Amino acid sequence: MLVHFGPPPPGPRRLRLRLLCIAHAGAGAAPFRGWGELVPDWISVVGVRLPGRESRLREPLLTSMEDVARHIIAELEGPTGPVALFGHCFGGPVAFRVAQLLEEASTCEVVRLVTASAPVPGRVAEGRLTHELSSDQLYASLVGTGAMNDGQFGRSIFGLTENAIRADFQAFETWSAQDFGRIKAPILAVKGEDDRVLGGDSADEWASFTEGRFTRRSIPGGHFLLGDGAPALIDVVARQLADDHAGR
Template identity: 35%
Template sequence: MRNRWLLRFPPRPEARIRLLCLPGAGAAAAMYRSWGELLPSEVEVCAVQLPGRGARLREPLHTLMDPLADALAEVVLAEPGLPTVIFGHSLGSLIGFELAHRLRDSADHAPLALVAAAHRAPRLGSAALPYHRSTEEELAKVMTALGGTPAEVLARPELLRLALPSIRADFELDYTYRYQERPALSIPISVYGGLGDNSVGQGELDAWRSHTTGAFSLRMLPGNHFFPTGPSGPELLALLTADLLQHV
């Protein structure tokens, strides 16, 4: 079960730090496959494969945050201890935040830092976008408008039908999210946003600073909601590398 949740790109038994990566709505662990080749050998890229995608396509999808975060925390706690930084894109930022809270008191698995990209601060709650209630046709139009979905998927109805259930479930997961008041994290939080991202404003990104008593940084990069996989990808990885190596 652990191997279905966590995919190494590639396995690095001698790595000195783990970058635990969480994909955004409808995305799979494969969005981080190239990062393992681009980040230094001291870093093991460990991407989370959520149920309902990839080799887990037939597994039940999660539509509520607490059961998902609890299950993921159990998987991570079963891993060998290794200094870990959590990175999340979009919905993955929320999941990463909830995971960090569940791991914060672990002697061996408490994260060193949290990196959030392209999502408003948890305390602001859901973005209140009920896309999960849309028809297949409406949802396909939403995905086309947002960008980020491969053109070959949008162009092939049979592939789109396979992708839509996980996209719908992830939108419901975000829509039903309710922030629970609790003490702020003490680890550094770094936040990244796309200058052309119409789904989240800079003020909503800056609000992440209230979730930590530690260091906070906000960096805005060129690109839209999917800037981590666009032209700003190399710049993001360079900044991430510098931050990661500070912990090695």
């Protein structure tokens, strides 16, 4: 399901650019609720709500990257205007695969891929896979990255989202393609200055996944940038899309 935030731009500028936003493992469209108010009015912010979360809580989960990406493609309504893709953490590799499929189908122009706190395809840590961790281990891992708040309702929220989180990690960790290829669209990779989850040069790894221009930005914050770090992140994304728009 695609969730549109804020009214679309009026008149002939309607849907001049759709910004398709994909969140971290287990999350839906809610993290992007306020984005439409903080970007130029010629950008239409669209959040992705996959099965198994928010209003789709009871729907069967998707556990392969190909199924996740093709599910999103199917939600797009035929040929559209230009599209930019944004992916946070797990959403980064998903957005990359969606961009590949859109470019292969030639149904719309992909003007930009923006990743934030995102591992590149195939970057799976050695040892036990995250989706195979026990509930306690998984919860501790999420708290450690800042993706889960170990407060009064932390365990309750985790109980509601655990299955979706596992499904998303499984999709990423079992993505078996040997050559992930590249996209034509330029890539902007954003990383928090205090990110303790990904390596220091992790954002630079995205450079090999585009035939176009690669740009790297660091902003204040840790690994989880959709919380307190969101205003700075949105500003970087909006500025990049404005530069892209001015250069067209």
